[in-house]
Every structure is written in C-alpha cells, then in structure tokens.
Amino acid sequence: MAERRAWAAWSEWGDLALDALREIRAHKLRSVLTLFGIVFGVASVVSMTSLSSALEDMAYDELQRMGMPRTFRLVDRGPRSDVSRAEELRHVGLSLGDIDALTRLRGVAATFGRNFAGRQLASTELDQRVIPIVGVDAAYLRFRNWPIVRGRELAPLDIMNASRVAVIGEELVKPFFGSAEPIGRTIQLDGVRFRVIGVVAPIELELVPADFSFLARRIYVPYTYVTRYYRGRRRVDDVMLKVADDFDFPKVMLAGATLLRQRHRGSEDFEIENEAADLASDLAMADNVLAGWSIVLFTIAGVTLIVGGVGLFSVLLISVRERVREIGIRMALGADGPDIRRLFLVESMILALLGAVLGVAGGTGLVMVTEAIAAGFGRDFFVPVHLPGAVAAVLFALVVGVVFGWYPASRAARLNPIEAIREL
C-alpha cells in the first residue's frame, strides 16, 4: 500500500514535469534567456574546477617526479662535540658494510650510497675548471628522474670496480668538448683520467618553483671511487633507502636506524633525513594554495548562479501573472494551493536543471577550447572534466531553482480561485 502511494507520488512528479516541459517549450526564447545566468554560472564552475584540478594533478605529478616518494636518508654526521656519554664520543661512521647490511634489511627495495668529493679541478684539452664532483650509486640518476640525454648512466659494475668513469652535466659539454661528441672522451678529475660515459640534464618543472639547473654543472662518478681515493676506511657520506611498496614506511625507517645503531655499537653518529615527509609538506602547501583558489572561483561562480536565480525569479513572476486564468481553472477542477505551488516549483527546477545541463556542456566546451589552445602552443594539456565540481554545480543550480522559484510559486498558490477565473 505504502509502495503504491510512493509510486503515485512519483508519477505525480512526472505529470508536473510534463506540464513544465510543455510550458517551457511554448516559451523557448524566454526560457533560454532566463537560463543565461545559470548556464554561465554552471559553465564557469565546471571549467574552473576542471582546470584547477588538472593543474593540481600536474603540480602533484611534478612534485612526485622531482621528489623521492617513500625514501629516507641515513647521513653520517661526524663526531659530536657536545656528548657526555663515552660511547657517543666514539664515532664509527657510515661504511660500505653498513650499506650492504641495509640492502638486506626487510622492506628495503633499494639503497643508494653517496659521497661528496668536493670541488675539484676538471680539465680537458679545451678548458679547465673547478667542478663539484659527486660520487653516486648505480641507477641513482634515473631513480631521481634526472634524464640521461646522451650515453648511459653508472652501472653496478662501475660501482663494484670503482671505475674511473664519469657522467657530466649538460652545461659542461660545450666548454670541455666543444661541439665534439663527449661520450668516450677523457676528462681529468683532480689529475686522474676518467672516461665520459654519459650526459645528464636537469629535470624541467613547469609549475613547481624549484631550480634544478645545478644538476647540469656537476660531474657524477661512482661513489665507491670517492670512498677509495678520498674517504678511505670504506667510509660513505650518506645512503638513501627506498622502502618497498608493501611495507610500512615508518617501521622500515625505524628498523634501518636500529640496525645502524647496533652496527655502530650504540653510537648515534648518523641522522635520519626524511625527505618524503618534506615532500609531503610541500604537496600539502600546494594543496592549500589551490584550495584558496578554489574558494575564490566557487564564490565567483556562486554569485553568477545567484544572479541567474534572480533572472529565473523575475521570469517566473511574469509567468504566474500570465497564467492566472489557467491557475483559476486548475483550482476550479480541484487543485489546492500546494498543487499549484508544485506546478511552478517544478517548472523552476526544470528550468534550472536545463540551465545546469547546458552549463555543464558549455563548461566542457571551454575546457576543450583550453586544451586546443594549449595544443596550439605545442603543449600537451589534458583536462578531464572534474566530476565532483560538475555535480556540485548542478545541485547548486537546483537549489537556486527551488529558492528563487518558491516565492513566485507561493504567490500563484495563494491566488483566490474566483478572482483567478474572473480574469476572462
């Protein structure tokens, strides 16, 4: 029985929608003009939320690209000067053995050792300059998304043999080798002959304000070479650990530090640098900035929608006045006040919904135009329509329809049937 009543209620809404559509179709031009505000409001919400979410994704991507998700670093910090306990005084130092042990730790996907050899004299037949030399691990450049534009990067064999091979920064190619091919050529670093095996370029970021151009002014050699000829005693400056995806990041970080402490017989001679956490806070900051923008955009779009609502309001008042006689007839046939109010409210909601649908289409069009313009500038800028934004805009338009339709509809409902019929 209740089911049947519910069905009847739904079918009643269907009747009202049919009446409303008939009325809208009879006044096509007026209806379209009425909807301008709502169409623009919804279109701006849809396009703005789509664009801002696409930009957000791009910025997020870049941060991911420059950063090192799920990594942390263990850094040798040298003997402390302010220690009181005897064992802390004894500085053991990070070693190649530590790296081997850490590599075998559960949950560690990869380790990358690093040594700074400092600024050293680099020279070829063409030029000589003082260049920062960095000892890195195999595949480290690729792991950091620093593109190898020529040749190859350091391989495990280079690390094992502490080979005298170098990957040079892109900006160093011209001064050291002119226009000749640098791969396979020789460069002297601190008086030792190295073979150039690759050229690395800085990563390019469009949205994140970070300068990585220093990457192109450095020379990268196997970190084991730096250990052997600069540090001695198998020492390493720091090691980066990548945590496997299916392991808990903080737990692995803790396990790594514990292992190192044990191996150093309790000495706190290293620091943990959680660059992933720093990255996360950068991302959160970017999110905050974008959230601020979203509020501004939503306010503008909201004002547009409300202006659209005022248009709807005035047209509905006109419509009620025009249809006084029709209202009177409906009342004579037994329509009560709420019936008449629903008649106009549904018309208002359908108009608003129609505006919202047109607005979503328009907003999608705007987004596509933006993509086309970006493509015209040779940029690949994919902007998917932001669904939550579109849904919110449509719902808000419906609310506007109800709010601004309420007064005209109630006015129609309060008409006196005798006076309404007398308008003959």
Place this chain on the structure above:
Amino acid sequence: MPLIEARGLTKVYRLGRVDVPALRGIDLEVHEGEYVAITGPSGSGKSTLMHILGCLDSPTSGSYRLDGRDVSGLRGRALAHVRNRKVGFVFQTFNLMPRMTTDENVALPLQYRGGISRRARLRRARALLERLGLGERIGHRPDELSGGELQRVAVARALIGEPAILLIDEPTGNLDSKAGAEVLKTFREVHDAGNTIVLVTHDPNVAAEAARTIRLVDGEVAA
C-alpha cells in the same frame, strides 16, 4: 435527503468601507437527478451563488450541505478537495488548457485526485470522450475544435470525476444557435444518464431546458 441543501445563505463583499450584500438569505434544495436552472439579471447574485454551490467560495453566513456534508465552514485545501470530488464545472468560455490535447484536458481533474496513474486517467478520459461522441477528437488540441465540440469536451472534463453535481455557467453564451442546440442536447443526455445539473443562465430559452427554474433578484429568490 437533498443533494444540495442551502439554508439562509448570505454573502457580503467588503468594498473599501462599504459592505455590499450579494446574497441575502437563500434557501435552496436540489435533489438527486434534478435539472435546475438559476436565472436572473446581471448583478442578481447568480454567479456568487454558483461559486458557493461549487465550493469555490464560502458563504458569509448560513449553512450549505452538499451530498450530506456541511461544507459552509470549509476553506482553502479542504474546499479544494470537496470541489474535486463533488463538483463538475462547465464554464462559459470552455476554459480548456490550450497546450493539452482533449483527452489530457478531460483527465486533468483526476490528476488532482491523486493515486491514479497517468495511463489510467487517460484511458478513462478517452472512454468518456467516446461516449460523448467525441472519439474522433481524441489527441487533438483545443484550437482544432469547433465551439460546440469544445463545450462538449468541457462537459466531459466536468463529468470525469463522477461529481455529485454538474455546475454549468452560461453554456451557450459563446456559441452560435446551432452549436448551442447541440450542447443543450448533450446536457439533456447527461441528465438522462442520471446526473444532477444546476445551470446558471440569463437566457430564457436555455432555462426552459430545465425542469425547474429558480429566479434570483437582488440576491434573493424571487417568488
């Protein structure tokens, strides 16, 4: 028990500070199956009486029982519901919805009764139109129909809800004599089928159709 039982009906309109009496105490009884005409010159109160009898308005004083129920105290929604179930109106100017087809027009009162599906409503409307000889006009819009046909569609709309009384206001005012005769014939058929008709007119020829005539003068029933 009479279908309509009015006792001492008065209606006073307030125009600014002046009270204008439209009805000055009407006693009226209409029994089931009667065909009654209410006549009188303009300003005699016959429209006001029709509005009260049709539950479009309520009397200032007096009692009105329609189909056994006192409706003189009802207002607003309650009155609308009585109107929907008990009264069928036929207006002088037909008053069909121009954007609806004939069957949709006829089905309209059932929409306000609630609980009847659109399909069922239209089925009943079409059956009734067939019965009134308007089967060929189903699906047409009012602007495609002649005056006489329009008035018969209006009659169908008044009858669809199976009301206690049919209230007809100046049915031939907007029709030529041929169409007028056609419409009067329809009323007779409807009356013969057992419906109770109250017809308001100032045309003596139309009033002559009815079995009984009540003449109003200055808001009172003339002797």
